[in-house]
Amino acid sequence: xxxxxxxxxxxxxxxxxxxxxxxxxxxxxxxxxxxxxxxxxxxxxxxxxxxxxxxxxxxxxxxxxxxxxxxxxxxxxxxxxxxxxxxxxxxxxxxxxxxxxxxxxxxxxxxxxxxxxxxxxxxxxxxxxxxxxxxxxxxxxxxxxxxxxxxxxxxxxxxxxxxxxxxxxxxxxxxxxxxxxxxxxxxxxxxxxxxxxxxxxxxxxxxxxxxxxxxx
Amino acid sequence: xxxxxxxxxxxxxxxxxxxxxxxxxxxxxxxxxxxxxxxxxxxxxxxxxxxxxxxxxxxxxxxxxxxxxxxxxxxxxxxxxxxxxxxxxxxxxxxxxxxxxxxxxxxxxxxxxxxxxxxxxxxxxxxxxxxxxxxxxxxxxxxxxxxxxxxxxxxxxxxxxxxxxxxxxxxxxxxxxxxxxxxxxxxxxxxxxxx
Numbered sequence: 120x121x122x123x124x125x126x127x128x129x130x131x132x133x134x135x136x137x138x139x140x141x142x143x144x145x146x147x148x149x150x151x152x153x154x155x156x157x158x159x160x161x162x163x164x165x166x167x168x169x170x171x172x173x174x175x176x177x178x179x180x181x182x183x184x185x186x187x188x189x190x191x192x193x194x195x196x197x198x199x200x201x202x203x204x205x206x207x208x209x210x211x212x213x214x215x216x217x218x219x220x221x222x223x224x225x226x227x228x229x230x231x232x233x234x235x236x237x238x239x240x241x242x243x244x245x246x247x248x249x250x251x252x253x254x255x256x257x258x259x260x261x262x263x264x265x266x267x268x269x270x271x272x273x274x275x276x277x278x279x280x281x282x283x284x285x286x287x288x289x290x291x292x293x294x295x296x297x298x299x300x301x302x303x304x305x306x307x308x309x310x311x312x313x314x315x316x317x318x319x320x321x322x323x324x325x326x327x328x329x330x331x332x333x334x335x
Numbered sequence: 336x337x338x339x340x341x342x343x344x345x346x347x348x349x350x351x352x353x354x355x356x357x358x359x360x361x362x363x364x365x366x367x368x369x370x371x372x373x374x375x376x377x378x379x380x381x382x383x384x385x386x387x388x389x390x391x392x393x394x395x396x397x398x399x400x401x402x403x404x405x406x407x408x409x410x411x412x413x414x415x416x417x418x419x420x421x422x423x424x425x426x427x428x429x430x431x432x433x434x435x436x437x438x439x440x441x442x443x444x445x446x447x448x449x450x451x452x453x454x455x456x457x458x459x460x461x462x463x464x465x466x467x468x469x470x471x472x473x474x475x476x477x478x479x480x481x482x483x484x485x486x487x488x489x490x491x492x493x494x495x496x497x498x499x500x501x502x503x504x505x506x507x508x509x510x511x512x513x514x515x516x517x518x519x520x521x522x523x524x525x526x527x528x529x530x
Contacts (some may be wrong), residue, residue: 131477136478140456144373144383148390155395157358248437269400270420276422
């Protein structure tokens with residue numbers, strides 16, 4: 120609460136500030152907003168009427184990359200039980216490349232390292248896809264988020280958008296750190312959404328819809 | 336603040352129409368909140384162009400996420416939170432996260448009325464605009480928007496002590512900035528009375 124000793128006994132500063140008149144912008148932002156909303160609505164209708172959670176174009180590029188990399192992946196990995204270790208809210212580590220790290224992913228001169236990078240990339244993209252699928256499926260049944268969670272979700276979505284912009288600008292498949300970051304952000308978003316989904320008690324098992332390699 | 340919230344209440348039917356994607360509903364919401372959002376942004380940023388952009392971005396974000404809004408919470412509180420975040424992001428982006436770093440001022444209640452009692456709105460607005468950006472934002476968020484110190488600390492990524500000190504320093508600075516103005520006004524009043 121404001122301190123009357125600081126703010127003055129006659130007219131506290133908060134009161135003086137609140138008494139300042141509201142200001143109208145010199146120009147309305149509505150025409151621009153209306154155009155943007157109409158454009159977005161049209162695009163959404165054209166692409167998919169079920170699409171409520173944004174999926175950037177970079178994901179499509181990522182999936183394409185994953186498909187291209189998958190034959191190589193299968194040859195190199197052999198009968199691995201799972202590409203991802205079941206760690207909640209952590210960046211997955213590929214089983215097939217136990218001695219790799221982010222720093223050697225750009226070393227395209229070593230074929231083994233390049234293959235490991237491909238494995239990691241494909242795994243991350245698959246995980247990203249699964250998390251997005253889960254978020255999309257549960258968003259319809261989830262309870263609306265509280266103000267604080269919603270603000271956090273908004274911030275995470277913005278950060279995902281920033282990562283996607285960077286991925287979109289990436290020419291080669293050297294975006295492994297970006298994909299790791301993307302998956303980590305999606306996991307954060309999933310944690311937020313999972314709690315609201317549980318609250319909704321919609322009768323559908325959230326865990327059944329959850330990506331199989333993501334334990335909560 | 337509850338009074339302010341009740342004045343900015345949004346009918347549930349309007350929210351439902353907006354959720355259904357009705358452009359006219361969005362427009363109604365925009366018209367209702369244009370001034371409060373723009374004023375909040377302008378007070379924090381002290382720049383009309385930036386305030387306009389923040390208002391635009393905040394409104395767009397709200398419209399895009401309208402289906403995530405929980406109707407049992409005040410709509411203005413939600414919109415205000417988003418607008419505040421946008422304004423703070425803008426300050427960070429423009430590297431205007433400057434603060435009043437002057438010596439800690441021990442505020443003593445004056446026997447006289449504080450200068451903002453005698454200053455007109457324009458003088459107070461100008462003085463507010465002269466404060467460092469983050470100090471001004473913290474002062475506004477605390478005194479007008481009703482955020483608590485822990486909430487402000489969380490929003491700006493600083494400590495509770497930081498928030499408290501910025502409110503104290505900002506208040507002291509406003510007092511300093513307004514004192515010459517109000518002294519000038521009172522001198523003129525005395526002179527005219529003597530005549």
